[in-house]
Amino acid sequence: MGLLALGTALDWPDAKQQAHLVRAWGIRQLLEIWNKAKGKERDALLWGDEVEYLVVTYSKEDNSPVLLSLRQADILKALADDKSLSAKGGCVPDLQHVHKQNEPLPVFHPEFGRFMLEATPGKPWGIEFKELLKVEPDMKLRRCIAKDHMLPNEYPITLTTFPRIGSPGVFTDPFYPVSGPRLRSQFVPDEIANPHIRFPTLAANIRARRGRKVQVNVPVFRDEKTPWPWKDPTVNYDLHNWPEDEDVRSGGAAPDNFIHMDAMAFGMGSCCLQITFQAKNVTEGRRMYDQLSPLGPIMLALTAATPVYKGFLADTDVRWNQISKAVDDRTPEELGEKPLQSDRWQIPKSRYASNSTYISTDHRLRPEYMDPNLVIDPAIKQELLDGGMDDRLATHFAHLFIRDPIVIFNEDLQELDLSKTDHFENIQSTNWQHMRFKPPPADNSIGWRVEFRPMEIQMTDFENAAFAVFIVLITRAILSFDLNFYIPIAKVDENMETAHARDAVLEKRFWFRRNVFSQRVSRSSASGSNTPTGGVSRPPTPFGPVEDEYRLMSVNEVINGTAYARESQDGRGTKRTWDGEEKEEEMVEEGDEFPGLIPLVESYLDSVNVDVITKCELATYLDLIRKRASGELWTAAKWIRTFVAHHPGYQKDSVVTEEITKDLVGAVIKIGEAEQKGTGFGQLQGDVPDLQRLLGDLRS
Ligand code: ADP
Ligand code: MG
Ligand code: MG
Ligand code: MG
16 A cells, blocks of 8 residues: 555545546546656666565463454554664575675564554565575564564464454454444444544545445355354444434345445455566557456466455455455446446446556557447547547546545645645555556656566465566566467456355366467568557457457466376365365366466476575475365365364354364464474465364364
8 A cells, every 4th residue: 555645635625626637637647647657768677575464363262362463553653653664684594595685674564453553575576596595584473573573462364354353342452343434334443443534535535425335245155053044243233323324224235145344444445466577678568457357257267265254255266356345436327336427438347447558569468358338538548648648548548537536635735746646546456346547646756567466376476476476477478478468458357256265276267368378470571551540559460259269277387287188187086075065067178278487487488597405495386386276185275164164163054153163274373383483384284284274273
């Protein structure tokens, strides 16, 4: 979360009045940076990761429940005051060697939840392969430093969500009663959000713009003894605190068989793993943005880690749609529930959603790949075109700028400052798509960047490092082999939905491009047919039907290739789902062979000069990805489900009790500590006895 300016934040009706001005100034600032930076060349291929943590209070010795600690500000202050971050001396010795050569120490940032922290490396990683090996020790060091600036009973953990956030009773430390004026939630207090005025204003203005509370409904997982139809027992259907309570009383906001949540914290309180790349120039950045986009849903399914909400097992495995709903500020008119009167257009997606644009100048980008439902602001597009931006990129920003700014500080409206990008960033940073195209800052000091945002945070640093490294390597393979992953945006959207299913990584198939090596068409053969049409150049040579370019594949096939997938699938015969159900389904069809992303990365590594030791270490990361895709190793979501199912306190009724939650968090802490000491648990096994041993240890 960038932007932490101080000032007087406008409440909704006032902010709405200024939305047009902020957009106008934001576009002026964007054009300023565009014209300054469009010719920027030879920036270094830097990259960086972001890891988000929940902070919990936990003590094994007594009967107290595990709680979310709301001491974010104190912890950040303790970290900032410790100029040398001297506590790194207290971190296990083999982590220190990384920072021996005076490398900058990790940086900690605030996040939406008052129980969250974010940590990034002290400076972005460089292009050399040996940099990839610094990531895991650095992530461990970050966790260790964070822990050293907490109370003895506080822990940073990398679960995506706290299993009992919003459950009845106490779940925060300290306790606050629910139903504050900002969130007006039935389930969480206003104090759950970072108290910096930006965050409560963001939540309140989203609610106000929408005209009602956000509705985050997640299908509940139906277990043997789950009452059916299921009514969320934590919902008060007869509340009269706020006008918005009527939505639940009579408006159907909390339907049967869904876990009902009603506040931004249920979404933006989730933790993820993000990777940002700097491209050598704007053209390469635009290409990276497009090519990484179709990988989003695949990586979401592979990193699935979110099977519990508000004390219940959900029937979905990932966080994405829940965040999308938790910040959906669309009005009834924009949602198409009422005819357009005061709003300008119907908008098909939340401002937190999968991408709606491709932006590259690549000739392989066919008009048919573009989103047929794309909404843009034509006046803004025209202004960008007049200001010197090309059609395709102007279309992208004219799409982002259909949104209103949510948080506006009065002090920033005095005059337009073209030496800043604050108004541009206001709109840009509240368009939470799964890829983000980041222009250079106003001073043009760094290059064009692309951020990959769909991945869920993993419980261990080994896993987080593995996914970060994998994304870096696949990006290098894309650039080196000029790979082509294009499929229509509508298919990427569909894949994003598919990724939500329970165990989608093994159970579902995703649209993916058949031939990733398809030839780039040279400009010289284009015979003058490069005229832009709707932002997309006409292809210079005839292509076949778009539908022939892609087909459904399992994640195993996408990641490991057709041959490997067929073999590993046959090896296992009928598939066993996590709850023991046997299921027979042909996941790999006869037909065209797909090489697999891991084999592509391996060919890339073979084509460059990597020393044997580095290659071996990288292989351990690739192995994790390979085995996740084949089902040999579990996703965190499956691990958590299995943990709950085997807990003696679980009644097979979908309820994740305080006691189960405490043991689950205890297990996560124990895994983290073992990883810090280097005594195991780098990855979650696909193994019930292993998990039972851990559970036994915790309860002894
Ligand atoms: P945001 O929260 O807006 O995505 P952050 O400041 O938290 O941005 O950092 C994003 C990541 O980008 C960090 O890992 C950081 O190290 C990395 N980063 C910073 N500068 C560059 C750069 N020039 N090129 C690539 N990555 C960078
Ligand atoms: Mg963040
Ligand atoms: Mg960040
Ligand atoms: Mg980020």
